[in-house]
Amino acid sequence: MTLTDTEQAPQAQGGRRLSTSKAMVEAIAQEMERDESVFYLGEDVGAYGGIFSSTTGLLEQFGPKRIIDTPISETGFIGLAVGAATEGMRPIAELMFADFMGVCLDQIYNHMAKIGYFSGGRVKVPMVLTTAVGGGYSDGGQHSQTLWGTFAHLPGMKVVVPSNPADAKGLMTSAIRDDSPVVYMFHKGIMGLPWMAKNRRSIDLVPEGEYTVPIGKAAVARAGSDVTVVTLSLSVHHALDVADTLAGEGVDVEVLDLRSLVPLDREAILASVAKTRRLVVVDEDYLSFGLSGEVVAGVVETDPTLLTAVRRVAVPDVPIPYARSLEYAVLPRHDRIEAAIRSVLS
Amino acid sequence: MSTTTPAPAVPELSAEARLGMYSSMVLVRTFEEAILREYHADKGPGFDIGKGLIPGEMHLAAGQEPVSAGVCAHLTADDAVTATHRPHHFAIAHGMALRPMAAEIFGRTTGLGRGRGGHMHLFDPDTHFSCSGIIAEGYPPALGMAFAFRSRGTDAIAVAVTGEGAANQGAFHESLNLAALWNLPVVFVVEDNDWGISVPRSASTSIPNNADRAAAYGIPGHRVEGNDVEAVHEAAGRAVARARAGSGPSLIEVHTLRMWGHFEGDAQGYRPDLADVAGHDPIPAYEDRLRSAGVLDDATVTRVRAQASEQVEDAIAFAKDSPEPDPADVALYVFAEEARS
Missing domain, CATH: 3.40.50.970 (Thiamin diphosphate (ThDP)-binding fold, Pyr/PP domains)
Known part of the structure; x- marks a missing residue:
C-alpha cells in the first residue's frame, strides 16, 4: 500500500x-x-x-x-x-x-x-x-x-x-x-x-503491513475555518487539545501538521491560510532564524495581502532551562498556543 | 610500538611493478604541472584566487607521489580510497579517468560532479574514490565502505588517507578505534609532509611518529622514512594483505615531502627547508635508482613521459573544450531523485 x-x-x-x-x-x-x-x-x-x-x-x-x-x-x-x-x-x-x-x-x-x-x-x-x-x-x-x-x-x-x-x-x-x-x-x-x-x-x-506516507506532504490534523495553526511533532497534540477547548466557544481552528520541514509543504500552508486569513505558527524550536519565520515568510512572499493576523509561538531565544517552571515558560504549551489563537482572532 | 623503515628496503619487486610505480609517479607529476600551468595562466594582474580557468584553492601533491604509487599498486578498482583536500595523486594512482577529473577541476559539465564539487570533492563511482576537504573526516566513511564490502562477502578493502595534521583530530581516533573494534578491512595511511599549512609537526604533535598511535588501538603501525616508494609498497603490501584476509586494519605513516605550497599562492616564507626541496624530489631519485637497477633506460623514460604528457594534455583540452554548467541547473542533484545518468 x-x-x-x-x-x-x-x-x-x-x-x-x-x-x-x-x-x-x-x-x-x-x-x-x-x-x-x-x-x-x-x-x-x-x-x-x-x-x-x-x-x-x-x-x-x-x-x-x-x-x-x-x-x-x-x-x-x-x-x-x-x-x-x-x-x-x-x-x-x-x-x-x-x-x-x-x-x-x-x-x-x-x-x-x-x-x-x-x-x-x-x-x-x-x-x-x-x-x-x-x-x-x-x-x-x-x-x-x-x-x-x-x-x-x-x-x-x-x-x-x-x-x-x-x-x-x-x-x-x-x-x-x-x-x-x-x-x-x-x-x-x-x-x-x-x-x-x-x-x-x-x-x-496503526495499519498492519507495509505502507508509505509521502515525505513533503503536510496533513490537516483538524479542519477549521477561523484560524490556521501550522505546527509539527508534539505541538500538534497541544494544538489539537486547544482546538477542542476553543470549539466549545465556537472558534473553529484548523491544525496543519507539517510532517516534514524538508521538503516543506508550502502549498498546504497557503491553501489553509487562504481560507482562514489568520496564522499561528507553533514551533518547539528556537524563535529566531528558524521554521516559524520561514513559514510566515513563505506566505508573505507569495501574497503580502493574504494574512490579516499572524503570531509565532516558539522557544524564546534562551537555552532550554531546567526548573519546571522555567521550562514550561519557554515551551509552546497549551496556554501560549491558546493566547496566540485568541490574539489573532481579536 | 610501531616499526619503522629507516633506509630503502630491498624488496623483491618485479621490473614491471617498479616501472608501474614509476609511471604512476610521472603521470601524477605531469598532471600536477599541467594544472599548475593552467591555474596560474590567468590569475593576474597580481594573484586573484577567484580568477581564471581554474578558480579557488588548489592543493597540489608534487613530492608525495611515492605514497600514492606505493599504496595503490596493491589495489583494484573494486577497492575504495578516501583521500584529502590534496587528492590528485591518489585519484590518478587509483585509476581515475583523467578527462572527467580534469573537467571537474575546471568546473565543467563533463566533470565527475558536473561542476558541483571542484578539486577537493572528486567522487568517482567507477573507482570507489572520494575525498573530503575537512581534515580527518575522510576516515569515517572509509569504515562504512569497508563494512559494506565485508557485508557483501567480497574481499575489497578501503584505504583511508590523511595528512599528519589529521592525527590530532577526533575523527582519526574514532575511526581507528571502530575499525579495530569491528575488525574492518581498512588501511589507514598518513602522509607526513611535515607541515600543516605553516605549522611544523613539531609544533602540533606530541609524539614523533604517528604510527605509534596504532598501538593504542591494538593494530599494526608502521612508519616509512625517506619518501621511498618501494618501502611504501612493502608496508602497504602487508597492510592490504592483512585487510583482505579479514585480519583487520593497519596504520601506515609515510614521511613524504610537500614540494610546493600548501595551496597555490602560498609563498612559504615560514619554511626554512625551501632551498633544499628540489634536491629531494622523489621522481629523479627513483629514476636514478631504476636506471642503476637496469629497469629504466633513456628510451623508456622518454616513452613514459611522452605517454603521460599525451594523456594529461588530452584531459586538459577535453576540460577546456567542455561547456560550463548552466546556472539554471544549479539546484539539480541536491536530492537523489534529480539525478540522471
Whole structure:
C-alpha cells in the first residue's frame, strides 16, 4: 500500500493500536525483512532497545550483525553509515539526542548531505539519521532541544518529523526507501513511553503491513475555518487539545501538521491560510532564524495581502532551562498556543 | 610500538611493478604541472584566487607521489580510497579517468560532479574514490565502505588517507578505534609532509611518529622514512594483505615531502627547508635508482613521459573544450531523485 493520494495514513482496520515507538519499530522491521541492505546502528540500540524505544525487539529479530551497538563515537559511526550508504547499503544511524549533533555535525552536513550534490548525482547516500528531540521533562538544555530548524537550514537532507503512530510508521518506510539522506526526528513526548507523560494520541490506530506516507506532504490534523495553526511533532497534540477547548466557544481552528520541514509543504500552508486569513505558527524550536519565520515568510512572499493576523509561538531565544517552571515558560504549551489563537482572532 | 623503515628496503619487486610505480609517479607529476600551468595562466594582474580557468584553492601533491604509487599498486578498482583536500595523486594512482577529473577541476559539465564539487570533492563511482576537504573526516566513511564490502562477502578493502595534521583530530581516533573494534578491512595511511599549512609537526604533535598511535588501538603501525616508494609498497603490501584476509586494519605513516605550497599562492616564507626541496624530489631519485637497477633506460623514460604528457594534455583540452554548467541547473542533484545518468 502506498499512500500517495491521501493526506493522512488510513484508519487501521480492526482497531489495532500501537505506541509511536512500536509503529516506528514495525516499519524498520518490515523494511529489514524486505531489504538485506538495511541495518541499524547507534548507542544502546541493541539489548537496551533504544533509550526511547526506537529499536525495541529488533536485536532479537535480526541479530547483532544488523542491529549494532556502537561505541560513544558519533563521528565514527555516522561517518561509517555515510560510507556504507555510498556503497549501496541503507543504514539507519541513531543519534541518541539531536542535541549531540555538535560532536558529529561534519559527517552530517558536510558529507551525508553534500556528497550527492558534489558528485553531480552520481553517488547516492540512501541513509536515515534517526534522532530524539524535544523537552518538557526537565532534562536540561543539552538534552531537550528540537534543532530541526538547524538541520533543515543545511541543504541536502530531508527532515521528517512525525507526530503520531500511523505517520511514524509510514514516514519511516518512506525514509528508508528514499535514495536521499533523511533525518528522522522523533519527539520523546510522542513515543508513548511508559515512563514519560504522554498525550493520549501517542498510542493510536496503526495499519498492519507495509505502507508509505509521502515525505513533503503536510496533513490537516483538524479542519477549521477561523484560524490556521501550522505546527509539527508534539505541538500538534497541544494544538489539537486547544482546538477542542476553543470549539466549545465556537472558534473553529484548523491544525496543519507539517510532517516534514524538508521538503516543506508550502502549498498546504497557503491553501489553509487562504481560507482562514489568520496564522499561528507553533514551533518547539528556537524563535529566531528558524521554521516559524520561514513559514510566515513563505506566505508573505507569495501574497503580502493574504494574512490579516499572524503570531509565532516558539522557544524564546534562551537555552532550554531546567526548573519546571522555567521550562514550561519557554515551551509552546497549551496556554501560549491558546493566547496566540485568541490574539489573532481579536 | 610501531616499526619503522629507516633506509630503502630491498624488496623483491618485479621490473614491471617498479616501472608501474614509476609511471604512476610521472603521470601524477605531469598532471600536477599541467594544472599548475593552467591555474596560474590567468590569475593576474597580481594573484586573484577567484580568477581564471581554474578558480579557488588548489592543493597540489608534487613530492608525495611515492605514497600514492606505493599504496595503490596493491589495489583494484573494486577497492575504495578516501583521500584529502590534496587528492590528485591518489585519484590518478587509483585509476581515475583523467578527462572527467580534469573537467571537474575546471568546473565543467563533463566533470565527475558536473561542476558541483571542484578539486577537493572528486567522487568517482567507477573507482570507489572520494575525498573530503575537512581534515580527518575522510576516515569515517572509509569504515562504512569497508563494512559494506565485508557485508557483501567480497574481499575489497578501503584505504583511508590523511595528512599528519589529521592525527590530532577526533575523527582519526574514532575511526581507528571502530575499525579495530569491528575488525574492518581498512588501511589507514598518513602522509607526513611535515607541515600543516605553516605549522611544523613539531609544533602540533606530541609524539614523533604517528604510527605509534596504532598501538593504542591494538593494530599494526608502521612508519616509512625517506619518501621511498618501494618501502611504501612493502608496508602497504602487508597492510592490504592483512585487510583482505579479514585480519583487520593497519596504520601506515609515510614521511613524504610537500614540494610546493600548501595551496597555490602560498609563498612559504615560514619554511626554512625551501632551498633544499628540489634536491629531494622523489621522481629523479627513483629514476636514478631504476636506471642503476637496469629497469629504466633513456628510451623508456622518454616513452613514459611522452605517454603521460599525451594523456594529461588530452584531459586538459577535453576540460577546456567542455561547456560550463548552466546556472539554471544549479539546484539539480541536491536530492537523489534529480539525478540522471
